[in-house]
Amino acid sequence: MKIYKKSIFAILFCLISVFSCKPEFEYDKITDIYIFSTVSSSNDLVTTIGKSYSFTDASRGEYVREWTVNGPSFFTNNGDSVLTEHIAHVQFKETGIVPVKVTLDFGDPSLNYDTTFNVAVFDSVVTADFEVANIEGDFKETNGKYTIESGTFITFKSTSEGFPDVFEWNADVNGEFKDSLARMEFVTPGTYDVTLTASRKEPISGKKGEITKTALIEVVPSSIPYVLDQLTQDANGNIFVKLNRDLNVDEINDNTINNFKVTDALGEVQTINHLTVSNELNNTIILFVDPNFSSLFVTYKQANQSGDIISVDGVLLEEFTDVKVEGYQHNFFTNGSFENGTYAPFNDGKWIGSGGMKVLKDPSIAVDGDYFLAVNFDPYTHKNGNGSKLSIEMTDDYFPISTEKKYTFEFYAKAIGNIRTLKVSIKDQESGNSVNKSLHSNLIDGEWVKITWYSNESIPKDFIQAYIQFDLIAEPDETAQLLIDHMVFTEHVE
Structure with missing residues (x-):
């Protein structure tokens, strides 16, 4: 087994800028495994994050050589954490004690060899700095300082050295800014200092960096009208x-x-x-x-x-x-409070029905304004006895209604007598399909009751043209009257 001194020096000279070896080492007398690095002893295996070391071995006769390092550190030879080449260049990307291991397989367990270099990686010293990356709005730059209009957004970008990954910006504006980019809105007129503090999450050694650029931003009132x-x-x-x-x-x-x-x-x-x-x-x-x-x-x-x-x-x-x-x-209704003294929205030419209706003026009784609608029920004969009822429905000027929109039907009602059932139906003109809302035993004789149906919910059928029908039934054995005020049927426009 033989290795040449000149070749080793040639390789290492090209790969590293600083090289020293053990004094007793003689290249032409290697007869066994020999491993060395860019430093003279293991006590010198100290660096800062982002820096690199190079390692090599001078072994002969191995079948497999494997270098390994813990991620996120990696070999720059191949961008991986595993390498099989003679020379290994490692870049350290985390602080702490990082092991670099080499394993040599000679095909015989008794001859196989492995060793580990423990490299102490310290936090780099952070030098904080930043620049203006973008301005959204009108501005003027003078000697590296900016005059902007109120409401302008400025994006600052960290240019700090030392591989920081923790950022804190302060410019006395609303919001928290914790990234390397900070987009801030400046609203209140005045002069603003901007400060960046940059550091690393888990420093072993080293200091955070901080920079303040005084009076960097001047905010003046906006020329955009306030409307x-x-x-x-x-x-x-x-x-x-x-x-x-x-x-x-x-x-x-x-x-x-x-x-x-x-x-x-x-x-x-x-x-x-x-x-x-x-x-x-x-x-x-x-x-x-x-x-x-x-x-x-x-x-x-x-x-x-x-x-x-x-x-x-x-x-x-x-x-x-x-x-x-x-x-x-x-x-969809007009004059739902009957304030013009007419029966609308019932008898404006769009409705037919049974029962007598009249608009009365009495501010002491009306809920909304001075007027209200009084509806007299017609007598009718029922299998359960005599009573009275009223039916009203639209005959013209239907309005579009759809499951894609939401609606509210609201009115005030006061029962005079025993009104057993109050039912309102929304019907589709073409198909005759309907959805119904009924009120049972909720009306109180002589008291106004506010009734709200649907209340911002979708109509559960797909109607194209719809109309309203009221069915009011009072029984037994009496003729009732219903007072109505503030009646609205609304489409919720989002």
Whole structure:
């Protein structure tokens, strides 16, 4: 077995920049297994994360050679944790004591050989630094510092050295930023310092790095107008006023409610019971109004005093007039509170029925406004005895209805006498299929009862053109009357 000194030096000189060996080593006298590394002794097997060592062996006559290292460290020869070449280059990717093992198989268990190098890998010293990677909005750069408009997003990118994997950014803006990339929104006018602290998860040695770039960002008020973005209504009838950017909540007070006006389709002003800022969205105000599922419109006018709505960067909200509310405003009935003194939605040419109806005016009795509908039942003979009943159904102007949408049918009813059953059917014009809702023994003689059916649920049949039929039965042996007010049938517009 023979190995040449010059060849060994040639290989190692090309592969490593620093090489030393044991003083007693003589290349031309190797007669057995000899393993060496880029350091002179095992006590020197110390490095920092991300660095490399090279190992080789000078054995002869083996059948199999296998180097192994624990992941995520790996051999740069092949990018794997197992290697069969003479020379092994290892890059260390985790801190701690990392074993590098070589096994030599000579075909005889008594001659087989293995050895392990334990390399102490310390945490690298982290030098923190970062750069601006992207700006979403108008900006101006001067001497490495940035002037931006309120509402601009800036993405910062860590350029730290030392292989950090833990990042913490601080710029005194909303949000937590824990990645190597940090996308921040700057809203409030002012000057901002940006700080990055970079470190490793499990340092054995070394220190974290931190850098602060003072007055890196200057935020000025946005040139984009502060305007209404959307008006929506929830299931309780409350109106959500969404603006195109955050508002200054400190400027909202009891006077702000006077800047708004809510009207219905007839121009009637609706009472705003309360105004507040949404707990979830800093760009949204909630107007609390009584449930009214007819079309609603909102107007905002500045009062030029305390209570005007101002954005977080100091811009006044622009005025708007009679903007329609999106949401639960699509009511298939007209005049569901009977306030114009007619029988609508029953006898506006779209309905036929039995029984007498009349609209009465009495604010002390009406639930909604001054008027209500009084329905007198017709007497009829039943096998169980005499009683009275009323049936009303649409005959024209059917409305589309589908399982793909959701609906609410709501009204107030007061029984005068014993009304045993109140049933409402939604029927399909073409097929005659129907879905029914019935009220049994829930009506209280002489008291208003609010009745809500479906309540934002899908109609369980696929209707194309639908109509409504009411069947009201009172028995036995009396002629009853039913009072109705605030009747709405709404399609929920998402």
